[in-house]
Amino acid sequence: MGTLSAALLMVLVAQDDAAKMEWAMQDGDHYDLTWSYNEQRKREPGRGETTETHDKRDVSGELTWKADGILVLTLKKVVWNYGNQDFDIVLNYTQGKKLDPQLKMKIGQTGAAFATAKADADRMVDVMKKITEGEYLFDTVAEKGRTQVFWNGGNVRVPGNNSLLNRMFTHPLLPSGPVRVGQIFKDPLDVTNLTAGLTDVKEVESKVTAVGDKGLIAKGGVNIPVGKSIVANGQTQMMNGNFTYTCEWNYSPQQYLQGAKEESKFTKKVDAKGKDADFYRENFNHSIAQALTIKKQAPKPGEEKKPAAKPDEPKPDDKKPDEK
Numbered sequence: 411m412g413t414l415s416a417a418l419l420m421v422l423v424a425q426d427d428a429a430k431m432e433w434a435m436q437d438g439d440h441y442d443l444t445w446s447y448n449e450q451r452k453r454e455p456g457r458g459e460t461t462e463t464h465d466k467r468d469v470s471g472e473l474t475w476k477a478d479g480i481l482v483l484t485l486k487k488v489v490w491n492y493g494n495q496d497f498d499i500v501l502n503y504t505q506g507k508k509l510d511p512q513l514k515m516k517i518g519q520t521g522a523a524f525a526t527a528k529a530d531a532d533r534m535v536d537v538m539k540k541i542t543e544g545e546y547l548f549d550t551v552a553e554k555g556r557t558q559v560f561w562n563g564g565n566v567r568v569p570g571n572n573s574l575l576n577r578m579f580t581h582p583l584l585p586s587g588p589v590r591v592g593q594i595f596k597d598p599l600d601v602t603n604l605t606a607g608l609t610d611v612k613e614v615e616s617k618v619t620a621v622g623d624k625g626l627i628a629k630g631g632v633n634i635p636v637g638k639s640i641v642a643n644g645q646t647q648m649m650n651g652n653f654t655y656t657c658e659w660n661y662s663p664q665q666y667l668q669g670a671k672e673e674s675k676f677t678k679k680v681d682a683k684g685k686d687a688d689f690y691r692e693n694f695n696h697s698i699a700q701a702l703t704i705k706k707q708a709p710k711p712g713e714e715k716k717p718a719a720k721p722d723e724p725k726p727d728d729k730k731p732d733e734k
Contacts, residue, residue, distance in 0.1 A: 428588035431581075431626050433550045433557070434665035435481065440707040441473040441666065443483065447577060447700040451603075456682070456691025463494040469574065473704065479551030485542060488574065492534055496527035501538045511538040541574040555584040557667050567600070577602070579672035579700060581628070581659035582616065589626060593618040599632065603676045603696040604653050608636045614655055624660075625668060631656035636678065644684050651678030651694075662706070670702040 449465040468489045473481040490501040490511075501511040513531055517524055544562035552558055557580040559566045561573040582597030595616040616630025632655050640647040655674045662668040675697040682690035 427621055428590045429621055429626055429663070430588050430665070431584045431628075431659075431661040432665055433479065433667065435475055435479070435550075437475050438709070439475045439481075440710070441481065442705045442707060443469075443471045443473050444703045445469045445575070445578060445700070447698075449577075449603075449696075449698045451696045452694070454693040456688035459495070461495055464491065466491045467574065473548060476547070479549065481548040483546035483548065485546075485574075488541065490538060490541075490574070492538075493531075494527075496523070497531040499531060499534055499538065501541075503541070509539050509542065511535045537572045546573075546575065553583075555586065557581060577698070577700065578702060579657065580667060580670050580702065581657075589618050589621065589628075591618050591621055595628060595630065599655065601655060601674050601698075603674055603698055604634075605676070605678075608638070608651075609634050609653070614657065616657060623663060625663060626661040627658065628660075629656070629658045645687070645690075646683045647680060647690050648682070649678055649680045651676065653677075664706055666704065666706055667702075668704050668706075671700070673697075673699045 445467070446469075447465070447467040450462070451464075452460065452462040454460045466489075468487075469485065470487045471483050471485045473483055476482045484505070485503070486505050488501060488503040490499075490503075492499045493516075496515065496517045498514045498516065499511050501509070503509055511534075513535055515524070515528065515531070517527060547560045549558045549560055550556070552560075559575050559578050559580070561571070561575065564571055564573075566573050566576045566578060582595050584595075585593075595618075596613050597616070599612055599614045611632060611634050614630050614632050616628050618626065618628045620627040632653075634653040636649070636651045636653060638649045653674070653676045656672070658669075658671045659667065660669040676695070678692075678694045680690060680692045680694075682688075
């Protein structure tokens, strides 16, 4: 093979090693969905009681075609555990059953602390009782290149949205054309467990790592050491910590988002010297991990599209009596 022919073959191979990250859905499509979310936060102060919060959700459901580029989610099963050092709430829901969150208070039923904790718990119970109200939509057309999740018309990722899926991660903005191994994506660093003002890093970079039979896979992340020192009025405070973030998403060769993962962790330690040093000392940890899995169902019996009859082959009912 000549040099020119070999070079041309390499170009053709490189062009073939590319595909679009996109949904290609049609009426009658069904997908199984599972999503897990786990958020843990703990603060250990030098003076006072340790505080913690936990938020764990396991969701399974079915996505079905509603309109071009839009799927509606039907919740099949939800297990949601939410609480802190003062209370714990557990919701076990199965489709068609009553929503009945179970609340357990963990502090004495007297004083202002109990009243505040009970009010917070009651608000969360009310949120859980409303998870089946309205409609969850997976929308791939509202903004080209994104898979967005909406609840009752609002984007679940908007701050203040209290829906069941309000922190679901899918992927950043995708290009309109095919992607290739090594291609870079940049997206705003959208997290809730990094204290504002600790870093100038505003973006996360991701890269396509595979294009093949197992899917179109991209992975990204960032690692940010943080530190701060304050000296005032004869007192010194020294804060050191770290923030890590990773994400991954995978588009099936059958043209749909088949998986997405996101993890972030923020840790910090504050040491202090001088007057009231214990008041300022603390150890703090805040981690979030989630995973989304989507799998396209095989056509159900009776839903297979039947090929149209050929013009020169009349249907049995159209034949003459003596030809039947």
